[in-house]
Amino acid sequence: LSPMNLYITQKKKKHHKTYFTEVHGLPNISPLVRSVEETPEPIPTTVKGTIPSWIHGSLLRNGPGKFEFGNQHYNHWFDGMALMHRFQIVDGHVTYRSRFLRSDSYKQNSERNRIMVSEFGTLALADPCKNFFQRFLSRFEMIKPTDNASVNFVKYKGDYYVSTETNYIHRVDPDTLESKQKVDWSKFIAVNGATAHPHFDPDGTAYNMGNSYRNKGAFYNIIRVPPERDGPEDTLEGAKILCSIAPHDKSKPSYYHSFGMSENYVVFIEQPIKMDLFKIVTGRLRGKSLNEGVFWDPNQETTFHLIDKHTGKEMPVKYHAKALSTFHQINAFEQDGFLMLDMCCSDDGQAINNFLIQNLRQSGDALDEMYNTMSRPLPRRFVLPLNITNETPLEQNLNTRPDSTATAVCRTKNQVFCTFEDLHGEDLKDYGGLEFPHINYARYNTKPYRYYYGCGFRHLVGDSLIKMDLESKRFKVWQQPDLYPSEPVFIPSPNAEEEDDGVILSVIITPVKDKSTFLLVLDAKTFEELGRAEVPVNIPYGFHGVFNSSTFTHY
Secondary structure, eight states, X not given: OOTTSOEEEEEEOTTXXXXXXXXXXXXXXXXXXXXOOOOOSOEEOEEXXXXXXXXXXXXXXXXXXXXXXXXXXXXXXXXSEEEEEEEEEETTEEEEEEEEOOOHHHHHHHHHTSOOSOBTTXXXXXXXXXXXXXXXXXXXXXXXOOOOOOSEEEEETTEEEEEOSSSEEEEEOTTXXXXXXXXXXXXXXXXXXXXXXXXXXXTOOEEEEEEEEXXXXXXXXXXXXXXXXXXXXXXXXXXXXXXXXXXXSTTSOBOOSOOEEOSSEEEEEEOSEEEOHHHHHTHHHHTOOGGGGEEEOTTSOEEEEEEXXXXXXXXXXXXXXXXXXXXXXXXXXXXXXXXXXEEEEESOOOHHHHOBHHHHTOOHHHHHHHHHTSOOOEEEEEEEESXXXXXXXXXXXXXXXXXXXXXXXXXXXXXXXXEOEESSOGXXXXXXXXXXXXXXXXXXXXXXXXXXXXXXXXXXXXXXXXXXXXXXXXXXXXOOTTOEEOOOEEEEOTTOOSTTOEEEEEEEEOSOTTSOEEEEEEETTTOOEEEEEEESSOXXXXXXXXXXXXXXXXX
């Protein structure tokens, strides 16, 4: 961003320790959320600089790529049809291809050239081909879950799937991006959906979370999927519910996008982003989409639930914190009787309803105002004491870790109130905070670590790449005008000895016509650019991805 058209001030919102970076002169980014054509056959890219020859594999990414059918438009960024991307890297050369997921939602919408299936922020209108009585009755039907799996690539039993947060995932060919099989979680275990952010043990065992809705209300469920297939047709066979947790309010369970995991525990964060089940169930009758039933309740505390991965039992101690919202965790690890939970969080939970497409396509003062009213996501650490007993003293800080400013105070038996410590210096706020965090997952997930990577958000989407050093709280930045990076993905070097021996991959897109979209390769240690592979087609701003390598195992 040019210093001529942008200035930054810091302000502190009244009554809240919520920092906002006030920005003026934000450029319009509407081309980043426009529909594009797919590129089903691999096309060459133009490499500038050097792509290390040891990188062999594919960066697989997922995100919305089509925002209308006919004259009907989606309302929310999460609604767009899933477009899968593959950057194949071999011997310093890169090819690109993309395909729309052939979900039932995509096929039905395409056949009728209108929105036939409701999405998170868009309610499908009644089919005009039905008679009046049929259209009237359809208002009393529940909104059917979409299979538009646009959020992430995930791996179960060695196979790649694309996922959203409903009960449907799709097995895809990671080379051709062809849709192979639609898989329904509810055919294997009693859940109505699962997150797009599973965690993995070193042996490939997957853990996830999903809600179930029963006669007695909603439940949160911890899911475990075995690492191996029993046969070539296996998908989710052998998946089990490890534990079910009752919400604080069964009619208004929390929304969650992901969860934390240490070596021995799954950490579920019950946050005050709530789902009003009555509003969601009656949405079609009231003419409202699903997102109308999601709301932020700042009067509720955040609760951390710990579930023992080995026994499946929820720990009796509940850890509480002030109201906060989180979409992505950075890492969690156990040390000296404490569990460190690191995550990106905001002091406000309105973000999920801010990402309407009309907001992302704003310009001028309206765009500035939208951005300046949003709370920034900041990396924070909670320190949870594990050894709570009847003899644990009340009303004193149990966090005895040196150099830690987080607190944990036992209020009553089995109830600990926690405050966080910042995993950043004050200067990170000048970059709009940090989201889309990533670490050297293969070697340091669930372990003490030093570095994490993410996107700075001095716009509604990421506009910089950041490497944070937890020891010094200092960071390195990659940022260039009119370029918007995607989630960084870390790949370790062969025979890597240090945590940051490797490269960072990120897809960089731009709304400016005379600039190119490209795959960026950074030296993870120095954060200097090694090379880029320019793509001759437009790519929309996406969500998440993974690196698929034949040499290393990455989850």
